[in-house]
Amino acid sequence: MAHVSTYKPNSAIEKWMDDRLPVMRMMHDQFNDFPTPRNLNYLWTFGGILTFCLAVQMATGIVLAMHYVPQETMAFDSVEHIMRDVNFGWLLRYIHFNGASLFFLAVYIHIARGMYYGSYKAPREVLWIIGVLIFLAMMATAFMGYSLVWGQMSFWAVTVITNLFSSLDSIIPGLGTTVVEWIWGGFSVGGPTLTRLFSLHYLLPFVIAGLVILHIWALHVPGSNNPTGIDIKSKSDAISFNPYYTVKDGFAMSMFVILFAAFVFYAPNFMGHPDNYIEADPLVTPPHIVPEWYFLPYYAILRAIPSKLLGVVAMFGSIGLLLFLPWLDTSKVRSARYRPIFKWFLLLFFVNAVALGYLGAKPPEGAFLIWGRICTAYYFVFLLVIMPVVGWIEKPAAMPGSITDDVLGKKPVPAK
Template identity: 60%
Template sequence: MAQGLAESHYSNPTIRWIDSRLPIFTMMHKEYGEYPAPKNFNYFWNFGALAMVVLLVMIVTGIFLAMHYTAHVDHAFNSVEAIMRDVNYGWLMRYIHMNGASMFFIVIYIHVFRGLYYGSYKQPRELLWMLGVVILLLMIMTAFLGYVLPWGQMSFWAATVITNLFSAIPLVGESIVTWLWGGFSVDNPTLNRFFALHYLLPFVIVGVVFLHVAALHITGSNNPLGIEPKSKRDTLPFHPYYTIKDMFGLGVFLIFWAMFVFFAPNYLGHPDNYIPADPLVTPPHIVPEWYFLPFYAILRAVPDKLFGVILLFGAIVVLFFLPWLDTSKVRSTRFRPVYKWFFWLFVVDCVVLGYCGAMPAEGIWLVLSQLGTIYYFGFFLVIMPLVGKFERPRPLPASISEPVLPQSGGGPLPAGATAKPMEKA
């Protein structure tokens, strides 16, 4: 081999020529072919790959939509309708994209809850988790910006409500809002920059996803048992085992997505967004898309605007600190008999908050939002640190391969097993 060239195992001369100068084939083989993945993944481990597929579909459909969309307050609504009516398969592109936003959040929320349940954020995967939270933040921004583009009533009023949140910042709040709008109200400059940013951010997400996957491939994947693979017996090469499993999961997921796109395309949307934006008419209920409802409930739970906004952002920011808030050394909730209950209560809490977010902020719904908000933050800031200290986890299996044969039931534990907690979790 000539000096300065990378070593390549490919025999095809063209591939070998490229690979020895830029080893992308070797890299792909290493990261997606040989990558040793724990052999005990359950189907919750499909959702990372699903999210990647949704992201790509969103970018592709989005680019085609952008070719026909006009980012101007006088034309935006009608240009979307022109896509729906006059562009060949424009309705297909738009319904895939529109429902794709919901699908993306369904997939990501499951992905996040999976990480939460199996402790995928714990040492050594802290940075991997934090990059994931960055992706979630970028997604939230992208989804909000995109929802404004059709310039329907909900688009306009969502833009107004959300940008106005920044006015709660003392002293500079009003100036920031004017700067965000590019004027003194949500208007054409706002729509234009929202379009520019909505086109930009997905590519930023792609970049962070790359880092997310790169970080994953340094630490290796977590698994339902939350213990590290000890030998080759515990892992399988990513291809073909998990490529085929992901393909099957993808098929199921695409059926789910297709049911919305083809048979109930507007089920997850709001009828008011088919009314062109009118700054002079406020809709009776301004409701965000379903995936923002829990956060919306937290925002409205407190009467003080600034405090509400702090809680809203805090609800996401707190996720960054999870690796240090959770004091338990055991990753998988399967082995945490006390934490388990708090975890499921947290899941219920998020659902309740979401429901409250869709209801008017008054009476019982306000009280429920407040209780839900207290538990949301209490779970992360109080319960996680304390339970980790006082809980006595169930004994961990010695290796991933071991518990496959004698399936661990809830039977009596051998004496001394509880006294000796896991080694390195």
């Protein structure tokens, strides 16, 4: 792709294969001798970590599906059968359940890194857009997976979220109701809903895997961004991916797995809600229906807006807007390091996102609701106003001449 191939077949078989399907050449050029900026920090290890998370979720999920029964009277008990009677079923299920949370933790760090160092800017717009699509597919998959447990929180989260589509009734009367009944496969969340959520929960990870391949492809055309945001200019700016980044990613991944294992073995239910150990009961509504922690910021946005339809639009819009980030940001400078004004607005945006998550777990009343509205407003004002305007008015700080200059600590060149 981006660079001249350095692959040399060493044997007749490799030569034969190379003339027919050069898969070894691709592996060599893309994952062995791939020129990578020499100054990537540990935040760049999350790409590899996320690939690992996807692989773990798929591997454990395939085995769990061998024992799980997607049927409304048996689903809950089949999960408990896995926990109690399947060999290491408890381990598989706790890995899969906590894996979803860890996956989202990693993806949020990965997204924040991309935003801080301007990884979405030209020529990486398509790479970024595919990333947002992966994130959306992850959210859909996680939501459907959570429903499969068929506990009280699963059932009521599905009820609340699918019901959001009924807000379409305020555009065309009857449309929303029809859409919701179509999603449910009936007049309430029930057996048909569960089977289709199971089917799609099994399908979507393969869609994600396909998108990940495109994401890596789109990454390997321009190559990795780096903390300075400056392109590779000379040979000394880059190092070979292997061994430098394979070993660095490997170390970071082992640290991530330690955190992962700490949850799985010592606090497996920390990220869960106790109500989900009560079997789904359509006649009993839990006092507070809250989604999993990774959806809380969007839940806060949804509830901050008094109109149901506009709330739904804002919730989906908050993610949809990310698709346009490459054009909402008008600055030519990639890295927030050299953007003295933007940097602080962006860090506030991250704090704001965390605050929205906190507020999403609180009942939408009193001060919580007011703060929810302030934080929702900042979320959109940042993306739609601050990003373009700061790009126009900001004077970037002095930047190093090259990646090598930055690594060797040479004096920065003041901006023109």
